[in-house]
Amino acid sequence: MRLSSIKSGLTFALASALAAVSSAIDTYDVVIIGSGPGGLVAAEYLSRDPSVRVLVLEAGAPSMQETGGKDVPWYAADKGFTKFDIPGEYDGAASIFNPDNAKYRVDWISDEPSFLGKLVGGCSTINAALYFRTPDSYVSNMKWPFSPERVTAGFDALEEMFGTTDNPSPDQQRHLQEAYKIVAQALSNHGGYREVTINDAAARNNKDKSFGHAPFTFKNGLRDSPAKVSYGRFKNRPNAKLLTFATASYIKQTNGRATGVVYNGNIEVALSERGAVIMGAGALSTPKVLIQSGIGPRRQLEMLWNRADFPGVKQSWVVNENVGKNLFDTNVVFATFSHPDMRAVPRRSSQQWAIDQYKNGQNGVLSTSGPVLIGYENYDVAGRPYEFQTTIIGTGFQEFNNDLSAFMAALYINNPESRDYSSFDNNGKWRAFTDRKIVMSSWRDVDAMKSYTRKVVDMMQRQGAKFLSAKAGESVDTWVDRNKGWKTNHFGGSCYASSDAGDSNRCADDKLRVVGTTNIFVADGSVMRDGTVNPYGFIMYAGYEAGNVVKEHLAGGQPPQPQCGNINLEVNVDYSGQDIGNAPGARAEDCCAICQSRAGCKAFSWTNFNGGTCWLKSTKGDVKPRDGVISGSMVAPTPTCPNMEEGVDYAGNDVGSAPSASAEGCCTICKNFNGCNAFSWNSFNGGTCWLKSSKGATTNKAGTRSAVVTLSPQPNCPSIEENIDYSGNDIGNEKSSTAEGCCAICRQRVGCKAFSWNKYNDGTCWLKSGKGATTYQPGARSAVLDTSSNIEEDVDYIGNDVGNQRAAKAELCFDACRQRAGCKAFSWNDYNGGTCWLKSGKGAAGSKTGTRSAVVA
Numbered sequence: 001m002r003l004s005s006i007k008s009g010l011t012f013a014l015a016s017a018l019a020a021v022s023s024a025i026d027t028y029d030v031v032i033i034g035s036g037p038g039g040l041v042a043a044e045y046l047s048r049d050p051s052v053r054v055l056v057l058e059a060g061a062p063s064m065q066e067t068g069g070k071d072v073p074w075y076a077a078d079k080g081f082t083k084f085d086i087p088g089e090y091d092g093a094a095s096i097f098n099p100d101n102a103k104y105r106v107d108w109i110s111d112e113p114s115f116l117g118k119l120v121g122g123c124s125t126i127n128a129a130l131y132f133r134t135p136d137s138y139v140s141n142m143k144w145p146f147s148p149e150r151v152t153a154g155f156d157a158l159e160e161m162f163g164t165t166d167n168p169s170p171d172q173q174r175h176l177q178e179a180y181k182i183v184a185q186a187l188s189n190h191g192g193y194r195e196v197t198i199n200d201a202a203a204r205n206n207k208d209k210s211f212g213h214a215p216f217t218f219k220n221g222l223r224d225s226p227a228k229v230s231y232g233r234f235k236n237r238p239n240a241k242l243l244t245f246a247t248a249s250y251i252k253q254t255n256g257r258a259t260g261v262v263y264n265g266n267i268e269v270a271l272s273e274r275g276a277v278i279m280g281a282g283a284l285s286t287p288k289v290l291i292q293s294g295i296g297p298r299r300q301l302e303m304l305w306n307r308a309d310f311p312g313v314k315q316s317w318v319v320n321e322n323v324g325k326n327l328f329d330t331n332v333v334f335a336t337f338s339h340p341d342m343r344a345v346p347r348r349s350s351q352q353w354a355i356d357q358y359k360n361g362q363n364g365v366l367s368t369s370g371p372v373l374i375g376y377e378n379y380d381v382a383g384r385p386y387e388f389q390t391t392i393i394g395t396g397f398q399e400f401n402n403d404l405s406a407f408m409a410a411l412y413i414n415n416p417e418s419r420d421y422s423s424f425d426n427n428g429k430w431r432a433f434t435d436r437k438i439v440m441s442s443w444r445d446v447d448a449m450k451s452y453t454r455k456v457v458d459m460m461q462r463q464g465a466k467f468l469s470a471k472a473g474e475s476v477d478t479w480v481d482r483n484k485g486w487k488t489n490h491f492g493g494s495c496y497a498s499s500d501a502g503d504s505n506r507c508a509d510d511k512l513r514v515v516g517t518t519n520i521f522v523a524d525g526s527v528m529r530d531g532t533v534n535p536y537g538f539i540m541y542a543g544y545e546a547g548n549v550v551k552e553h554l555a556g557g558q559p560p561q562p563q564c565g566n567i568n569l570e571v572n573v574d575y576s577g578q579d580i581g582n583a584p585g586a587r588a589e590d591c592c593a594i595c596q597s598r599a600g601c602k603a604f605s606w607t608n609f610n611g612g613t614c615w616l617k618s619t620k621g622d623v624k625p626r627d628g629v630i631s632g633s634m635v636a637p638t639p640t641c642p643n644m645e646e647g648v649d650y651a652g653n654d655v656g657s658a659p660s661a662s663a664e665g666c667c668t669i670c671k672n673f674n675g676c677n678a679f680s681w682n683s684f685n686g687g688t689c690w691l692k693s694s695k696g697a698t699t700n701k702a703g704t705r706s707a708v709v710t711l712s713p714q715p716n717c718p719s720i721e722e723n724i725d726y727s728g729n730d731i732g733n734e735k736s737s738t739a740e741g742c743c744a745i746c747r748q749r750v751g752c753k754a755f756s757w758n759k760y761n762d763g764t765c766w767l768k769s770g771k772g773a774t775t776y777q778p779g780a781r782s783a784v785l786d787t788s789s790n791i792e793e794d795v796d797y798i799g800n801d802v803g804n805q806r807a808a809k810a811e812l813c814f815d816a817c818r819q820r821a822g823c824k825a826f827s828w829n830d831y832n833g834g835t836c837w838l839k840s841g842k843g844a845a846g847s848k849t850g851t852r853s854a855v856v857a
Helices: 003-023 037-046 099-104 136-141 148-159 178-191 229-234 286-292 298-305 352-359 443-462 476-482 536-555 590-596 664-671 741-747 810-818
Strands: 027-033 054-057 210-213 240-243 248-254 257-263 267-279 331-338 371-381 384-393 406-413 520-522 567-576 579-584 603-607 613-617 622-633 645-650 654-659 678-682 688-692 698-708 721-726 730-735 754-758 764-768 774-784 792-797 801-806 825-829 835-839 845-855
Touching: 027 037, 027 257, 027 536, 037 054, 037 229, 037 536, 136 148, 148 536, 178 210, 178 371, 178 384, 178 406, 178 443, 248 286, 267 286, 267 536, 286 298, 331 443, 371 443, 384 443, 406 443, 443 476, 520 536, 567 603, 590 603, 590 613, 590 622, 590 741, 645 678, 664 678, 664 688, 721 754, 741 754, 741 764, 792 825, 810 825, 810 835, 810 845
Parallel strands: 027 054, 027 267, 054 240, 267 520
Antiparallel strands: 210 371, 248 257, 257 267, 331 406, 371 384, 384 406, 567 622, 579 613, 603 613, 603 622, 645 698, 654 688, 678 688, 678 698, 721 774, 730 764, 754 764, 754 774, 792 845, 801 835, 825 835, 825 845
């Protein structure tokens, strides 16, 4: 037997073993981190499509009956309702202050104990279930990516699933109304307030000096939140799964493209090629997971780089300075009053008569959580508009809880100015409130709270109530100063989304996608730029909206096969035999540059063996189906997707048609269709590419999108300096077995203009923002990319436009410009996900934050 035959057999056996390793990792189209209200709503929506595999990772335990929760009060044992199902246990057995619930508390926040819910449903399982529709003005003012009309439609869709009511008891009797009557008279008689139905369109869009019964997501005397409704809908779907006690460690990503998620330290799940990650871990935890994944502020990533306990930061970095920033909470003080007409019912769930009521059809005082009245007032303080809210609860606060004549008014600033940020400290501990400025750190917020509290106290006293909370002789202002440290747990803003591409503080874009990433989206309180009414309802809506945009991402995630440069990759295909070597590669796309730089390499197969390996081939050889293997053949330059013409149809010259959910998908289809050089796309039959032999005549046609598919040469690697290291200017690093492989890696990295390569860890590209100083270092190899043009940051080239083309990064505009006749320069901004504005010359230049420009040689 010849030695070559033995080697070929061993190679085949190894490929088979590697394929088995690859297929052992579960693969999903969507991985959702956190089972809060946004995450569960998104999971239910996306899993309606049986072709979409969805996984939800929850760090905590089951909670409500629907989720398998077992914390059942004695009186509900026959029904199996847990303390989280029963609204009246909100301030009893299910209270966040109950020491028995310590196991449900987040334990990774180091600066203070957190009452956030580490259980299925997150905050929506332990909150009062107050459900508010937001005003249209809120949507417009915070530059939310979607219109007020679309938001309204989203809430409408939610209410087709969830029970919403301001009269929770199934017997339709309003219970615990003594406090409501007292405060309603105070607001009407002494404040000029009007009574409304809180979520009616007219009321929510004109909140000033209004009040009404508190609205909830309760149904049949039970909590009707996402842990019950959303999970209940998808838990038996074969394409959806929720894992409890599964704490996300980090997202596996390369240059912002997520490829999987690691949880509980070492368990990995993979994303399909079209896949996406949705962050639903909450405003205090989503930034933590992102930073642990190498996505966040540069200083945080640099600090964590040298720590062995942050493996996700060893990946390529996405520098997003706004991750964890802009954190807010509703500012609050809790004021207790007494009144002769008040009849409080403290500790409802310990009252036998209340239990008897509830056992009879879930009726009575246990069918609601506690809030009975919501009131609003808006006015300016110190030149800033403020939105105030009063929430009335029918028992006294803290030491007044047993006073049967007492009730509490929680006084809120819903849109505070105060901000803080979350970050890791030097010891690798997560601090939710780094500057300790989360509430009332702004003097305006303090003045506003004092002003509003004085108004409320005055109205209550004029109605005959006594302000119990203040000490004898203590002024309202002094009392506010003494009690202004409370948190509401209405956190938001830590990765907010905005339609304003020029907003230098936004963390997520107009698709709710984390800026700098390709397929990581946000669906929790992080995404809200500003505060408004209690955010629970809006977070559910945000989950629904995230479901929409991720659905579009999955459908429009064309090409359906991954690509690198001009090479079409074949998924679940192995090129058997013909091996000439192997090299580490985190993903199949990395094999392209590696193969190009290896003499005799004409093809490759990739598996996830040892973190990712490129098996280099002399030829394509036998093609065999094998799960998890991705293969590619080095071919001549192929067409790239060019500038899209909107509202334009190319008439005639048809050579065929093919289905595609997006026009972008037509690019790859046309490339692979014999004789196709152009296309027009419209929404016919769910989306159709009309393939053309040439562009031909054009006509205007709304909704049609067309493009000519042109050839693009492979970019060449510049001259490499041998035994030279570029000192400093590092922006990240990535594995590559050769220095030549660093060229493609650097071109795909925002801000990368040079690299140094050495043999560290079997080959590493050290990516640089510039060349910097050089030093002699044996074995090091370095190069500068695009030496003819340096990108100018925050600079716009005015006028001289010859066209535009979508591109996720400014670095991609060089090739786009070189392909466009007459293009000599470009300006890039993140409009519409990223756009190159192609220019005939540089012309006049102006300052514009976020815009990046360059002259192209």
